[in-house]
Structure formats: C-alpha cells, structure tokens
Amino acid sequence: MLGDLVITALYTAFFQNLVLSFAFGASEAVRVSLKPRSLMIFAAMISGFSVVTSAVCYPLERFTPVGSFPDSLRVPVYAAVLAVTYFAAAFIFKKVLRASSQIMTNLGIAAVNTLVLAVPFVNRRAAYSFAACIGSGIGAGAAFVLAAVLISKGVGKLSQNEDIPRVFKGTPALFLYVSLISLAFACFAGNTVFA
Amino acid sequence: MENKKPSFGEYLMKGAVVRNPVLIQLAGICTVAAVSSSLYSGLFFSAVFTAVTLLNCLFASLFLKKVQRPVRVIFYLFVSLAVICPLMYLFEVKGTGLGETVRLYLPLLAVNSVTAVHCEQFAVKHPPLDSVKDAISVSIGYSAVMIALSLVREVLGRGELAGRKLPGNFALPGLLMPFGSFVILGFFAVGLKWYISRYQPEMYEETAVNIKTARLNFREKEESGEAPETEASPEEQAAFLFGNEAEDELFTEFWVENPLNSENIVENIAALTQKNEQFGNEAQERMNELLGRLDRNLDFDKKDDK
Numbered sequence: 076m077l078g079d080l081v082i083t084a085l086y087t088a089f090f091q092n093l094v095l096s097f098a099f100g101a102s103e104a105v106r107v108s109l110k111p112r113s114l115m116i117f118a119a120m121i122s123g124f125s126v127v128t129s130a131v132c133y134p135l136e137r138f139t140p141v142g143s144f145p146d147s148l149r150v151p152v153y154a155a156v157l158a159v160t161y162f163a164a165a166f167i168f169k170k171v172l173r174a175s176s177q178i179m180t181n182l183g184i185a186a187v188n189t190l191v192l193a194v195p196f197v198n199r200r201a202a203y204s205f206a207a208c209i210g211s212g213i214g215a216g217a218a219f220v221l222a223a224v225l226i227s228k229g230v231g232k233l234s235q236n237e238d239i240p241r242v243f244k245g246t247p248a249l250f251l252y253v254s255l256i257s258l259a260f261a262c263f264a265g266n267t268v269f270a
Numbered sequence: 271m272e273n274k275k276p277s278f279g280e281y282l283m284k285g286a287v288v289r290n291p292v293l294i295q296l297a298g299i300c301t302v303a304a305v306s307s308s309l310y311s312g313l314f315f316s317a318v319f320t321a322v323t324l325l326n327c328l329f330a331s332l333f334l335k336k337v338q339r340p341v342r343v344i345f346y347l348f349v350s351l352a353v354i355c356p357l358m359y360l361f362e363v364k365g366t367g368l369g370e371t372v373r374l375y376l377p378l379l380a381v382n383s384v385t386a387v388h389c390e391q392f393a394v395k396h397p398p399l400d401s402v403k404d405a406i407s408v409s410i411g412y413s414a415v416m417i418a419l420s421l422v423r424e425v426l427g428r429g430e431l432a433g434r435k436l437p438g439n440f441a442l443p444g445l446l447m448p449f450g451s452f453v454i455l456g457f458f459a460v461g462l463k464w465y466i467s468r469y470q471p472e473m474y475e476e477t478a479v480n481i482k483t484a485r486l487n488f489r490e491k492e493e494s495g496e497a498p499e500t501e502a503s504p505e506e507q508a509a510f511l512f513g514n515e516a517e518d519e520l521f522t523e524f525w526v527e528n529p530l531n532s533e534n535i536v537e538n539i540a541a542l543t544q545k546n547e548q549f550g551n552e553a554q555e556r557m558n559e560l561l562g563r564l565d566r567n568l569d570f571d572k573k574d575d576k
Binding site: 095096097098099100101102103105106145146147148150151153154157158161162165169179180182183184186187188189190191192193196200241242243245246247248249250251253254255257258261267 | 293294296297298299300301303304339340343344346347348351354355356358359362373374377378380381382383386443444447448449450451452453455456457459460463464467477
C-alpha cells in the first residue's frame with residue numbers, strides 16, 4: 076500500500092509531471108513562481124486540497140452510485156467535494172489560525188484551480204487504488220513545487236539578462252523558458268517529439 | 271475634472287490586446303496549452319469560455335458585490351458548471367464523441383483563472399454593463415490566442431487544416447504536446463509586445479507585470495543610496511513596503527491612489543494605519559527601518575497627533 080502511494084507520487088511529480096506535461100495548474104505555477112515567498116505555502120495548500128479531494132472522491136466513486144454517473148453528473152460531485160473541502164479549510168485558517176487576508180486569497184486560488192480539480196479525473200482514468208489516489212494528490216503538490224521552483228529560478232536569471240531583446244523580455248522569454256522545461260519532461264516520459 | 275467612461279474600443283484595446291489574458295496576464299494557460307491541438311477544439315473551447323466568462327462577470331456584477339471573497343470563488347465554479355455540465359450532457363445524450371482531451375479539459379474551464387481574475391478585479395467593482403464589456407473584450411483576447419494557436423499547431427503539428435490533410439508530408443508531432451504550445455505562445459507574445467511597442471507605445475509599460483522585479487528595482491535603488499522617495503511607481507512602493515501582501519487589493523488601490531513622495535509619506539501611512547491598523551503599522555515599521563539606514567526617522571505618532 077505504501078509502495079503504491081510512493082510510486083504514484085513519484086510518477087505524478089517526476090515522470091508525468093502534471094503541470095509541465097499536461098499543463099494542469101500551469102497559470103498558477105507561472106504566477107506563483109513570480110512571487111517565490113508564497114511558493115511553499117501555496118504548494119502545501121495545493122497538496123492538501125489534492126489529497127483530501129482524492130481521498131473523498133475515491134470512496135464516493137467506489138461505494139456510491141457516483142461511480143456509474145456520466146461525466147456531466149460526476150463533475151458537479153467533484154466540484155461539491157472541492158467546495159466543501161475549501162470551506163472547511165477556509166474556516167480553519169480564518170477562525171483557528173487567524174490567517175491574513177493574503178493567505179486567505181492564496182487559499183482560494185490553491186483550492187479552485189485546474190490542477191486540483193483534474194486530480195480526481197486522472198485518478199479515475201488511471202483506475203488508481205486508494206493509496207495510489209493519495210499518492211497522486213501528494214504528487215500533484217510535488218509536481219507543482221518542482222514546476223514553480225524551476226520556473227522561478229529561470230525567471231530570476233532571465234530578469235537579470237540584459238542581452239535579451241526588449242520585445243522578448245517578460246512573458247515571451249518566460250513562455251520560451253517554460254517550453255524548454257516542458258520539453259525536458261516530455262522526453263523523460265519517452266514521448267516522440269520529432270518523428 | 272469630468273470622469274469620462276472608457277469606450278468599448280478602449281475596453282477592447284486594454285482587455286484583449288494590452289492586457290491580453292493569456293499572453294500578458296499569464297492566465298488560462300492550462301486549457302490553451304492543452305486543447306489547442308485542432309482548429310475545431312479551439313473554436314469550441316473559445317465559445318464555451320466566452321459563455322462562461324460573460325455569465326460569471328454578469329452574475330458577479332449583479333449579485334456578488336456584497337458576498338465575501340472566499341465565497342465568491344465557489345460561486346464562479348458553480349456558475350461555470352451551469353454552462354458546462356448541460357453541454358457535456360447534450361454531447362453524451364446525442365452520442366457525439368467528444369475527444370478524450372476535450373472530455374478531460376472541458377470541466378476544467380469551470381476553474382479557469384481568467385474568469386476568476388476578471389470577476390474579482392473588475393466585475394465585482396463595476397456595474398453590469400461595464401462588466402459585460404470587459405468580459406467580451408477578455409473573451410476576444412482569449413479566443414484570438416486560442417484560435418490562432420490551434421490553427422498553427424494543427425497545421426505544423428499534424429499537417430492538417432480543419433481536419434483536412436494539407437499537401438506535402440509535413441508534421442512535427444512534438445508541437446501537439448504542451449511544450450509546443452508554450453513555444454508558440456512565446457512567439458505570439460513577442461508579436462504582441464512588438465505591436466504594442468510600435469503602435470501603442472504609451473501602453474507598453476503595462477505589458478510588464480512582475481511584482482518580484484518591482485521589489486528588486488526598489489531594493490536596488492535603496493542599496494545604491496537613493497532616498498526612498500525615488501520615482502518608483504506606486505506598485506513598486508507597495509511591493510517594497512509589503513512584499514507579497516502588495517497584491518492585496520487594499521494596498522494596490524491605496525498606493526495607486528496615494529503615490530508616495532517626500533511630502534505625503536507620513537500622511538499616507540497614517541491614513542493607511544487608520545484604514546487597516548495591522549498593515550499600516552507594518553508600513554510604518556518598514557519605512558522607518560529603511561529610513562533608519564539613511565540616518566533619518568519619521569515620527570508617525572507625532573504627525574497623527576496633529
């Protein structure tokens with residue numbers, strides 16, 4: 076069981092990085108990488124939401140009629156699970172931890188994004204076991220950290236490079252840099268890039 | 271001075287071009303990068319995105335102004351699903367095969383960051399008509415990028431156009447992967463920045479958004495011995511004073527309305543303290559720490575007493 080969890084987490088983070096190979100949560104990864112101070116807390120929140128959503132959706136799929144629903148009905152169920160998880164987390168952060176308004180804003184972005192909502196779909200398609208679903212949630216957070224750290228380091232170097240032509244500075248250079256990291260992950264996964 | 275409302279053309283120029291949601295604001299990248307592998311899916315996603323954004327912005331402007339931000343986020347999710355789920359159901363009932371990629375990414379449009387960003391930054395603060403104009407301009411910006419990207423990827427990646435094989439046997443399948451999208455988006459962004467620098471030079475600075483860079487610029491000025499009342503932009507000042515907190519609406523709005531200079535620094539920080547004690551005090555401490563290094567000190571309490 077633990078083996079399933081670890082292998083799936085590693086697979087999701089490194090081999091098929093959900094952010095760089097599938098672009099799930101790519102906007103958030105790019106935007107967070109521009110603010111390195113909030114990167115780790117944001118990634119922790121994403122991991123938390125992915126794990127809880129995966130852990131709740133698995134038994135729902137397995138032991139309730141949700142498992143036989145068509146996608147059009149399954150999506151609102153996943154969204155409802157995400158909403159309840161988010162409200163519970165928001166309550167804890169606000170009332171118990173007395174979090175600042177900035178952390179509450181980050182919490183909203185960390186909960187409602189394509190990476191977190193995609194994880195239950197990925198789990199279902201891959202027919203993961205419960206342990207693998209948890210591993211997938213943890214791996215999603217790790218994939219996010221890896222992507223955001225790589226982008227953040229690159230952006231730091233790019234912003235100091237005076238040789239970049241004016242119109243390439245900023246988002247163009249950022250996109251081209253992200254494409255190179257994404258290409259690296261595509262090759263890790265053994266994809267044929269140029270047939 | 272008369273407060274003139276921007277025309278639709280101005281909304282369009284700003285929302286679709288100068289502040290393009292994908293190429294400049296870096297939002298909505300997930301769906302754009304993943305599903306833009308054929309012209310049809312690009313057109314389909316653009317249409318759904320437009321419906322979702324219009325409905326959300328209108329809804330936010332009409333009903334969510336008094337709702338707390340954490341709750342609004344969930345409203346956007348379910349309002350979007352109200353468009354997407356019936357559409358998916360329709361496809362399921364009709365038996366029309368949605369591609370595997372489209373089936374996976376279509377529900378994710380419900381949590382796309384473009385809609386959330388524009389609802390939060392614009393719709394909840396403006397009347398419905400203005401919100402609709404903003405939503406239309408943003409949708410045009412998103413759709414233009416999505417359709418152009420789909421076209422280029424289909425032609426170069428598959429050697430097809432709208433599903434029809436093009437003459438010759440040319441295809442780079444790598445461009446159908448997300449990395450291909452990022453490369454092409456990079457060159458689209460270059461084209462957009464070139465256009466703005468040439469035809470809208472006064473707006474060029476708006477294409478560079480980077481809080482971290484802003485903070486660094488201000489720090490560089492500080493380290494080079496310049497006084498804190500440099501000509502740093504209000505955003506730079508806010509970023510310096512509050513770090514990541516500067517992204518909070520309160521600071522951004524406050525500092526844009528009250529740019530810092532040697533005359534008003536004490537008044538501004540005192541006013542901020544009244545508005546929000548915690549952050550006002552942080553600003554005082556930060557500014558005094560900075561001025562301390564320059565052998566000066568500001569007595570905020572004294573100014574307050576006056």
